[in-house]
Amino acid sequence: MKLALGPILYYWDRDTVLKFYEEMAGAPVDIIYLGETVCSRRHLLRLQDYLDMAERLAAAGKEVVLSTQTLIESENDLKTLRKLADNRDFRVEANDMGAVRLLANKMPFVAGSTLNIYNPQTLDMLAGMGATRWVIPVEMSHEALVAVLHNSQSKPETEVFAYGRLPLAFSARCFTARHYNLQKDDCQFKCLDYEDGLTLKTREGQPFLNLNGIQTQSALVYNLIGELDTLQSAGIDVVRISPQAHHTGKILQLFHECMEQRLAPAQALSQIGGLMPAASCNGYWYGKPGLDFIRDKQPAA
Amino acid sequence: MQHDKKIELVCPAGSLPALKTAIDNGADCVYIGFRDDTNARNFTGLNFSFDNAKEGVRYAHAKGKKVLLALNTYPQADNWQRWTKAIDAAAELGMDAVILADPGLMQYAVKTHPGLRLHLSVQGSATNYEAINFYHEMFGIQRAVVPRVLALAQVEQLMAGTGVEIELFGFGGLCVMVEGRCALSSYATGDSPNTRGVCSPPKAVRWQKTPNGLESRLNGILIDRYGTDENTGYPTLCKGRFDVEGETYYAIEEPTSLNTLELLPELIRMGIAAIKIEGRQRSPAYVEQVTKVWRQAIDSCLRDARAFSVKPAWMTELGKVSEGQQQTLGAYYRPWK
Numbered sequence A: 001m002k003l004a005l006g007p008i009l010y011y012w013d014r015d016t017v018l019k020f021y022e023e024m025a026g027a028p029v030d031i032i033y034l035g036e037t038v039c040s041r042r043h044l045l046r047l048q049d050y051l052d053m054a055e056r057l058a059a060a061g062k063e064v065v066l067s068t069q070t071l072i073e074s075e076n077d078l079k080t081l082r083k084l085a086d087n088r089d090f091r092v093e094a095n096d097m098g099a100v101r102l103l104a105n106k107m108p109f110v111a112g113s114t115l116n117i118y119n120p121q122t123l124d125m126l127a128g129m130g131a132t133r134w135v136i137p138v139e140m141s142h143e144a145l146v147a148v149l150h151n152s153q154s155k156p157e158t159e160v161f162a163y164g165r166l167p168l169a170f171s172a173r174c175f176t177a178r179h180y181n182l183q184k185d186d187c188q189f190k191c192l193d194y195e196d197g198l199t200l201k202t203r204e205g206q207p208f209l210n211l212n213g214i215q216t217q218s219a220l221v222y223n224l225i226g227e228l229d230t231l232q233s234a235g236i237d238v239v240r241i242s243p244q245a246h247h248t249g250k251i252l253q254l255f256h257e258c259m260e261q262r263l264a265p266a267q268a269l270s271q272i273g274g275l276m277p278a279a280s281c282n283g284y285w286y287g288k289p290g291l292d293f294i295r296d297k298q299p300a301a
Numbered sequence B: 001m002q003h004d005k006k007i008e009l010v011c012p013a014g015s016l017p018a019l020k021t022a023i024d025n026g027a028d029c030v031y032i033g034f035r036d037d038t039n040a041r042n043f044t045g046l047n048f049s050f051d052n053a054k055e056g057v058r059y060a061h062a063k064g065k066k067v068l069l070a071l072n073t074y075p076q077a078d079n080w081q082r083w084t085k086a087i088d089a090a091a092e093l094g095m096d097a098v099i100l101a102d103p104g105l106m107q108y109a110v111k112t113h114p115g116l117r118l119h120l121s122v123q124g125s126a127t128n129y130e131a132i133n134f135y136h137e138m139f140g141i142q143r144a145v146v147p148r149v150l151a152l153a154q155v156e157q158l159m160a161g162t163g164v165e166i167e168l169f170g171f172g173g174l175c176v177m178v179e180g181r182c183a184l185s186s187y188a189t190g191d192s193p194n195t196r197g198v199c200s201p202p203k204a205v206r207w208q209k210t211p212n213g214l215e216s217r218l219n220g221i222l223i224d225r226y227g228t229d230e231n232t233g234y235p236t237l238c239k240g241r242f243d244v245e246g247e248t249y250y251a252i253e254e255p256t257s258l259n260t261l262e263l264l265p266e267l268i269r270m271g272i273a274a275i276k277i278e279g280r281q282r283s284p285a286y287v288e289q290v291t292k293v294w295r296q297a298i299d300s301c302l303r304d305a306r307a308f309s310v311k312p313a314w315m316t317e318l319g320k321v322s323e324g325q326q327q328t329l330g331a332y333y334r335p336w337k
Helices: A014-025 A047-059 A075-086 A097-103 A120-129 A142-151 A175-179 A225-233 A248-259 A265-273 B016-024 B050-062 B080-093 B103-112 B129-139 B152-160 B184-189 B261-270 B284-303 B312-320
Strands: A002-005 A031-034 A063-067 A091-094 A109-111 A131-135 A157-171 A198-201 A207-212 A215-223 A238-241 B008-012 B029-032 B066-071 B097-100 B118-120 B143-145 B165-173 B177-182 B205-210 B213-218 B221-226 B242-244 B247-249 B257-259 B274-277
Touching (some): A002 A248, A014 A047, A014 A248, A031 A047, A075 A097, A091 A131, A097 B129, A120 A131, A120 B103, A157 A225, A157 A248, A157 B184, A175 A198, A175 A207, A198 A215, A207 B242, B008 B165, B016 B284, B029 B050, B050 B066, B050 B080, B097 B103, B103 B129, B118 B129, B129 B152, B152 B261, B165 B261, B257 B312, B274 B284
Parallel strands (some): A031 A063, A063 A091, A091 A109, A131 A157, B008 B029, B008 B274, B029 B066, B097 B118, B118 B143, B143 B165, B165 B274
Antiparallel strands (some): A198 A207, A207 A215, B165 B257, B242 B247
16 A cells, blocks of 8 residues: 545645645655645645655655646636646646536546546546546445455555545635635635634534534544555555644554554554644544544454 | 527425415426436425426416426445436436436437437536537537626626526525535535435434523534524534634625625527526425516516516515525625625
8 A cells, every 4th residue: 555645625825735745745644635625715835846846755755646626616716727737747626517627538536536437336436537546425334345356357456434524515705704704806816814724613612523614524533544454455545644734744643553564553543642733533433423433452353 | 699589497395285386377498307316306295207397388388388307416336226216217208307416417418319409517626618619519418507606797608608598596595515526515424416316414413401591413513503592503514513723603694695686687688598506406486486576576677677577566475485594696796606
């Protein structure tokens, strides 16, 4: 199994991003996804900045993939998308069917998680158009995934979102701006103040969701570090870690050591606790509500 | 661009009486679903058996109206055949179109029933013309239902880039999230619109009287708490009151309904092919009221768009059946975002 770093889902200032990827160039990670996938108003880094970073990371031996925006609404969004699709140096992660239209049968691509591939028929069709890898829907269980892989003819690489706050929903509305009674078009870039998002709690204090501009995430951190053996036996090729403001390098290190079987899952789970912005959840993997955390692992199916 | 003045009124029906009511009150099309998780309103006691659907199609066709079948959830490896059988049934029933979201299923429909008309469901999350053209080129979809996230100017831009007919939501429950890309319900309860055809499912709902007020919970998660003088609402999880940095408010969306009646002249001018009314889970009385008002409004607007104005009586009628008795233009009106 290979280790991947997903795109930064939050809005960090330019220097922070550049420093972050300088560090990642030396981190034990095989694949790095780059790009703004959440909001077109976030502009501190432009496409050329990402391409420059991509060059540097590729020179450091990383496989680089450029991720497209997920919600594509305007002609400007499409313009950016076309530039990504026309680049000939790096593979593109398509996070919308509009991106698939531009890439299909022209260039190999990664089929992103929001393409909603729930069955082998859809997977095989996208593989036939050039998808060399797919990222499973966040809500897909281990059992459902095994059934897809068992019935798929094409067998592109399979990637699972295995660590981070889950990107659960996308909206036209910006919930961070709403928190400040601002309209999206005049959001004053409030996302910059929330390096790991803005936690939404129930009225009795339970952390429930995490507001990240137009994206709504889980407040809890999806964490499959204890499930790497089932990921392996299910035939997963790539394990994705989603960047957080602090300790991403250390988290990659723990996953890396676990995957190399130099660290036991129970140990890893106890060590990772202090590095997380919130508690763990893993319910989706067991076909349960996503926010559940199953401690007593069932034997692998 | 088309400036065809015809605009279809597409109304919901969760039962045969609702379907007949919709037709009798002026619907051009009625959309329905079967009694299982092949559609996004998979509620107990709702929807159509094969025989009910057959009678519905007969009734509608006898009056020159259409029936559309929603098969707009995502089949999985272990239940794939339930969806393909539903496609086969749609063809056998003579459905005027099937409304699909899953590309694998579209491929099946095209191969197996080449004459069957396909509409792209709102659950297919197509918010730009490149995506819509993808479905058109691959599967020949003839109409796309667009998610409730675009401003009207964005819809117009989208229409300039595609020849596919566009259907917009005009009235009813409002999804704040891009349909097909929201897993909030499965995060909280295990069941989502994509996989089970439900959002915030009734089986996960609990109401509790407490000293702090009446509480609504979804799988134990506190969604809202009501004072004695407050109207209660169904605990759809994005429409609860939550705490963000010590402030309690409707952090995602108020309990409110979409109502675009005042945009009607603009929608017709733009060449929108159809207006969709949400609410297959609602009663025949809802269907009757909403269909009647929208029929009158569309007819009045088609007669003379310049003289068109929203009658207060229409708004009163629609207000009675709106969620939280509140209405909004949603994302069509850009400042809403």
